[in-house]
Amino acid sequence: MTETMTAVEITAPGGPDVLRATTRPVPEPGAGEVLIRLAWAGVNRPDALQRAGMYAPPPGASDLPGLEGAGEIVAVGAGVSDWSVGDHVCALLPGGGYAQYVTTPAAHCLPVPAGMDLREAACLPETFFTVWSNVFGRGALRGGERFLVHGGSSGIGTTAIQLAHAFGARVFATAGSAEKCAVCERLGAERAINYREEDFVEVLKAEGGADLILDMVGGDYLPRNVKALADDGRLVQIAFLQGPKVELNFAQVMMRRLTITGSTLRPQSDLVKAHIAEGLRTHVWPLIEAGRVAPVMDSEFPLEQAAAAHQRMESSAHVGKIVLRVA
Numbered sequence: 001m002t003e004t005m006t007a008v009e010i011t012a013p014g015g016p017d018v019l020r021a022t023t024r025p026v027p028e029p030g031a032g033e034v035l036i037r038l039a040w041a042g043v044n045r046p047d048a049l050q051r052a053g054m055y056a057p058p059p060g061a062s063d064l065p066g067l068e069g070a071g072e073i074v075a076v077g078a079g080v081s082d083w084s085v086g087d088h089v090c091a092l093l094p095g096g097g098y099a100q101y102v103t104t105p106a107a108h109c110l111p112v113p114a115g116m117d118l119r120e121a122a123c124l125p126e127t128f129f130t131v132w133s134n135v136f137g138r139g140a141l142r143g144g145e146r147f148l149v150h151g152g153s154s155g156i157g158t159t160a161i162q163l164a165h166a167f168g169a170r171v172f173a174t175a176g177s178a179e180k181c182a183v184c185e186r187l188g189a190e191r192a193i194n195y196r197e198e199d200f201v202e203v204l205k206a207e208g209g210a211d212l213i214l215d216m217v218g219g220d221y222l223p224r225n226v227k228a229l230a231d232d233g234r235l236v237q238i239a240f241l242q243g244p245k246v247e248l249n250f251a252q253v254m255m256r257r258l259t260i261t262g263s264t265l266r267p268q269s270d271l272v273k274a275h276i277a278e279g280l281r282t283h284v285w286p287l288i289e290a291g292r293v294a295p296v297m298d299s300e301f302p303l304e305q306a307a308a309a310h311q312r313m314e315s316s317a318h319v320g321k322i323v324l325r326v327a
């Protein structure tokens, strides 16, 4: 097998133009890991944060960006018995996805769903792991509950709307244009709220309040989310696009028995991620294979044009997922 590969690296913290194609050694799978020859790699907002110097890779992870991809297993490390050379998989990656080859724990791979191509499969792991663990794990969403997701047209948002709808929740979503709101409603939101024209707090309060909110915006959304929650409601924070610092009256949390929590996926242990993968395989992969849930595809770029992919993502013009063609 070839010893070197094409990859895209972050040459210095900065804007999209710091992403450059380079040549790197092909990594070797350690014990419990597989080596994947990637066909496609998904692009996620955390990649842009890493590129800007605001989201360092965890210890031991590749310095190359890229948290998900799909392709063929070409080597397995010691102790791997559940996957074989030649298997087609999609995988959550600790980093290193902007490259022709990547290693990841075998337990973080999932089969390419029947009927799905590698391009779409590459876009599943990061958002599905994040939504499954935060909305259904940490947030404990149940059928019949009112669920509000901000950034409804994002990779995360389009996944959260579809999964919450498929599991019987009443879904509300915010987005920044009429077109994006239309996509949210097509995916299963009973009401999309154009946040430039309407106040999501008023809309949710008129419905009795949200039982669960998934938020990536932060800033002044924090006190507004608290107002929009029903008694005993839960707020799960997964990012702070408008900043993490704000003044908040916690008496509301006490008086109305609210729960405020959150998480980031990447620094969590391999074991936690393996459990999330198991949950997805059991509960979500059948929905994908039945055609009830699918990634919303925005656009594709060749690996070498990762900078253009980041520009598109940071313009927020996209709806759903952006993907890099690696092979």
Ligand SMILES: NC(=O)c1ccc[n+]([C@@H]2O[C@H](COP(=O)([O-])OP(=O)(O)OC[C@H]3O[C@@H](n4cnc5c(N)ncnc54)[C@H](OP(=O)(O)O)[C@@H]3O)[C@@H](O)[C@H]2O)c1
Pocket: 043, 044, 045, 046, 126, 127, 130, 151, 152, 153, 154, 155, 156, 157, 174, 175, 176, 177, 180, 216, 217, 237, 238, 239, 240, 241, 242, 263, 264, 265, 266, 313, 316, 318, 320
């Ligand atoms: N905690 C975790 O484990 C985890 C994992 C993956 C992703 N994330 C986070 O989840 C978020 C979504 O990720 P993604 O990859 O799906 O990103 P994405 O597709 O780029 O979506 C971000 C969306 O947020 C909206 N937005 C951007 N800036 C905003 C602002 N200042 N105020 C309000 N809305 C804003 C935009 O939609 P509009 O045009 O409608 O404003 C945009 O489409 C990111 O913040 C990412 O860092 C967290």
